[in-house]
Amino acid sequence: MKNYIFGKNAVLETLLKNPKRINKIYISKNIGLDNRLKKIKETALNNSVIIQFTNLNKYLEIIKEGTGEDVNLQGVVASVSPVEYITLENFVEHAKKNSPEKFKKLVILDGVSDPHNFGAIIRTATAAGYDGILIGNHRACPITPVVEKTSAGAVNHIPIIKANSLSGAVDYLKNNDWWIIALDMNNSDNYFDVDYKNMNFALVLGAEGDGISKTLLNKADFKIKVPTKFESLNVSACAAVVIYETIRQTEYM
Numbered sequence: 001m002k003n004y005i006f007g008k009n010a011v012l013e014t015l016l017k018n019p020k021r022i023n024k025i026y027i028s029k030n031i032g033l034d035n036r037l038k039k040i041k042e043t044a045l046n047n048s049v050i051i052q053f054t055n056l057n058k059y060l061e062i063i064k065e066g067t068g069e070d071v072n073l074q075g076v077v078a079s080v081s082p083v084e085y086i087t088l089e090n091f092v093e094h095a096k097k098n099s100p101e102k103f104k105k106l107v108i109l110d111g112v113s114d115p116h117n118f119g120a121i122i123r124t125a126t127a128a129g130y131d132g133i134l135i136g137n138h139r140a141c142p143i144t145p146v147v148e149k150t151s152a153g154a155v156n157h158i159p160i161i162k163a164n165s166l167s168g169a170v171d172y173l174k175n176n177d178w179w180i181i182a183l184d185m186n187n188s189d190n191y192f193d194v195d196y197k198n199m200n201f202a203l204v205l206g207a208e209g210d211g212i213s214k215t216l217l218n219k220a221d222f223k224i225k226v227p228t229k230f231e232s233l234n235v236s237a238c239a240a241v242v243i244y245e246t247i248r249q250t251e252y253m
Contacts, residue, residue: 013153111207119150121238182220
């Protein structure tokens with residue numbers, strides 16, 4: 001299947017940040033152009049990206065078949081090249097060379113397979129100014145059209161790192177002066193009791209139900225939880241809570 005993205009924000013942000021990813025844009029001929037669609041049209045023309053006004057039913061069926069979900073195209077679809085993953089080694093070396101004085105923040109996803117959660121975490125981490133998202137080759141959601149749509153195009157604004165082994169990746173980070181913080185709801189320490197300042201750190205989030213693997217938990221320097229008085233929050237909600245506490249401490253204290 002060709003790679004498609006859909007939704008006004010996802011298409012527009014890709015156009016603005018990485019227009020070379022886009023091969024062609026399809027806009028519904030049965031819809032009036034609101035300000036967002038007008039901006040897409042204008043930006044596409046400025047970047048010499050071909051636009052076709054057409055019936056989108058064909059693309060709706062293709063995307064539904066590929067994702068297994070009913071989706072709202074919002075009147076626009078784009079044919080794109082895949083998002084390029086980077087290696088952890090390149091990420092760490094680039095960070096050292098380009099801003100050695102700045103402490104870095106990273107999210108590691110261990111077994112998060114739901115595209116809505118993945119997209120929401122990308123959006124939150126990008127909005128908060130995190131430096132990257134790390135996923136593994138196995139038990140991980142790839143970047144799909146639903147992930148791009150849910151992230152509102154944020155996937156174009158943050159490095160997505162892929163590693164063959166998350167355990168090996170964590171070892172590499174620890175050997176390069178990074179601290180590992182695991183969100184484990186069975187732990188007794190609350191997320192707001194950790195001092196996140198003055199260190200490079202990676203926040204590890206696990207899949208709902210299974211949580212973080214024991215291997216990664218055993219490698220963590222800190223284990224934290226988000227206290228709740230009802231059932232636990234889903235992983236993307238927990239991520240938002242913890243990420244913004246880290247930003248409160250590192251940026252505003």
